Amino acid sequence: MSELQRVVSEIVDEMRAREDRGEVATYISELARVDPRQFGLAVIDAEGNVAAAGDCDVPFSIQSISKVFTLTLALGKVGDRLWRRVGREPSGSPFNSIVQLERERGIPRNPFINAGAIVVTDVILSGHQPREALGEILRFMQFLGQDASITIDSAVAASEQRTGFRNRALANYMKSFDAIENTVDFVLGAYFHHCAIAMSCRQLATAGRFLAHLGRNPETGFSVVQPERARRINALMLTCGHYDGSGEFAYRVGLPGKSGVGGGIFAVAPGKASIAVWSPGLDASGNSHLGRLALEELAKRLGWSIFG
CATH class of the missing domain: 3.40.710.10 (DD-peptidase/beta-lactamase superfamily)
Structure with a gap:
């Protein structure tokens, strides 16, 4: 040993x-x-x-760990332009807090709190249907994990969609500042599903x-x-x-x-x-x-x- x-x-x-x-x-x-x-x-x-x-x-269910990999994908798509839409500072607040968004006019503090990860998902979604964007994320995880059996737990994703009221509030609030470009339901659907990767x-x-x-x-x-x-x-x-x-x-x-x-x-x-x-x-x-x-x-x- x-x-x-x-x-x-x-x-x-x-x-x-x-x-x-x-x-x-x-x-x-x-x-x-x-x-x-x-x-x-x-x-x-x-x-x-x-x-x-x-x-x-x-x-x-890897949940917010998926945010590391979606951030990697989003940076590959738009590079440092991403930082115009999301910050890089610690939040000091719970992961689903809405307080800072009001003070900072819809710009999330960092890409790892829920609001920031929703913006990152919006970047990946742009120009794609939700199913296509989600497929890209899942294939990326399968490639990196060297295992094609990696999948999304559909029961967890459905559970999140039923109870994700705070995330809906975050996304709609950011949409009011034009911080979200795509349809909120599309963005959240992709977000809930990539968090449900097992x-x-x-x-x-x-x-x-x-x-x-x-x-x-x-x-x-x-x-x-x-x-x-x-x-x-x-x-x-x-x-x-x-x-x-x-x-x-x-x-x-x-x-x-x-x-x-x-x-x-x-x-x-x-x-x-x-x-x-x-x-x-x-x-x-x-x-x-x-x-x-x-x-x-x-x-x-x-x-x-x-x-x-």
């Missing part, structure tokens, strides 16, 4: 034994049904070695390898983005990837990362590894409680914090 696998296995055993698991998201009915006792962790190093344990091959920890860690290695998958040699863009996406993950818990995550873990209310967290140790952890129970900020603790232990034991 490699040192990396030993550390991963130890952390999974420790986390599975804990009683403080957080609370599963209940405002999306399908997520409320997920067993909170599940826990998975997968780490892929620069050489392509995979260390994984626990429920690492169980697909889960992936395992192993698939997610594979899909995000390019961000750990300056935009390039070191195994295939394929360049997804230029090094500068990869660094900037990582910077946004570090400062904005966990909503109003982003500062605490940077303080405790010290790695760029993006969470989702499905209980997943994707993180990168630049130049070293891509990481995905899943534990459905959330903390007060909507981030995986045990997932964050696991990543804190991983960074500490392996010396991977970007702050040394």
Whole structure:
């Protein structure tokens, strides 16, 4: 057993034994049904070695983690023109807050809060039907994850569409400032569906390898983005990837990362590894409680914090 696998296995055993698991998201009915006792962790190093344990091959709803990949696609389409429509600053507010939009005239604070990700989805949708745009996003995830079986959980998507009143309010409010170009229902349909993509920890860690290695998958040699863009996406993950818990995550873990209310967290140790952890129970900020603790232990034991 490699040192990396030993550390991963130890952390999974420790986390599975804990009683403080957080609370599963209940405002999306399908997520409320997920067993909170599940826990998975997968780490892929620069050489392509995979260390994984626990429920690492169980697909889960990646939710807002999809925003990392839609941001990558949108930047590929319009480049830095994207930043005219969405900011790059931490919000300090809950992920579905409408307060800042009123003060800042419909410009979301960053692409990882819900309002910002809706604008990013609007950029991808422009010139396409929702089904075409969604197909592009899904094919991108399948390509990066090297797995054509990656799919959208239609039950989760339907659940989000039934209960997404706050997201509808955000989108319509931005539309009133002309911050949304396409039909609101089309944009939200694509948004709800890409948040409902289901992936395992192993698939997610594979899909995000390019961000750990300056935009390039070191195994295939394929360049997804230029090094500068990869660094900037990582910077946004570090400062904005966990909503109003982003500062605490940077303080405790010290790695760029993006969470989702499905209980997943994707993180990168630049130049070293891509990481995905899943534990459905959330903390007060909507981030995986045990997932964050696991990543804190991983960074500490392996010396991977970007702050040394």
